[in-house]
Amino acid sequence: MRIGAIAKTAGIPVETIRYYEKIGLLPEPDREQSGYRSYRQAHLDRLLFIKRCRNLDMAQDEIRELIRLADQPEADCSDVDALLARHLHHVRERLKELKSLEQTLVRLQSACTEGRTVSECGILDGLATELGELKGGQQGSENHVPGTHGQAHK
Structure with a gap:
């Protein structure tokens, strides 16, 4: 083929x-x-x-490890289980981060009312404030959702 x-x-x-x-x-x-x-x-x-x-949002390294493990069909599957447990932990952490992101976006959206100009926009003002807070609290993070692109194996 x-x-x-x-x-x-x-x-x-x-x-x-x-x-x-x-x-x-x-x-x-x-x-x-x-x-x-x-x-x-x-x-x-x-x-x-x-x-x-x-x-399932698995990283390349996780997939590579699963392939390596699959090539050993007689081996104990505890390594597969451990990999999945780590991935599940990562997904749960991301869900928490996404919930926090949602709450931030709701707060920003509620900062704007009709009849305002762009210079009076509460969303833009809030974004400027939020970005300043994120830079102070998230060292070296460029992600839209902190931690979503971290290492596969922790």
């Missing part, structure tokens, strides 16, 4: 498939004499596995 066909079947863009090959999540396929990539069912299965993991 060529890259366009596997991309369509998996519902993953061609560029993403090439990227997964480049970073080692997907093994490189054999090449036909014409130079085209020739994908097998194993490639499709791996792509679908990666897609499911990404849908």
Whole structure:
């Protein structure tokens, strides 16, 4: 199967498939004499596995670790369980951060009333204030939601 066909079947863009090959999540396929990539069912299965993991918001390192563990079918699954527990903890932390983000946005939105000019806008004033507070409290964080792009393994 060529890259366009596997991309369509998996519902993953061609560029993403090439990227997964480049970073080692997907093994490189054999090449036909014409130079085209020739994908097998194993490639499709791996792509679908990666897609499911990404849908669970798993990081590349987490997916790589799961693939490594899956390649040891007789091993104890405690490492898989531990990885999932870490990911679940991360998701719960993000949910707390998102709730805080929601509360901040609600406060900002309530700061504006109809009939004001942009120079009197409570939202813009609140954003200037909030940004100042965030810079003081969030050292080195450039994320829209602090901690969402932290390390996969903590």
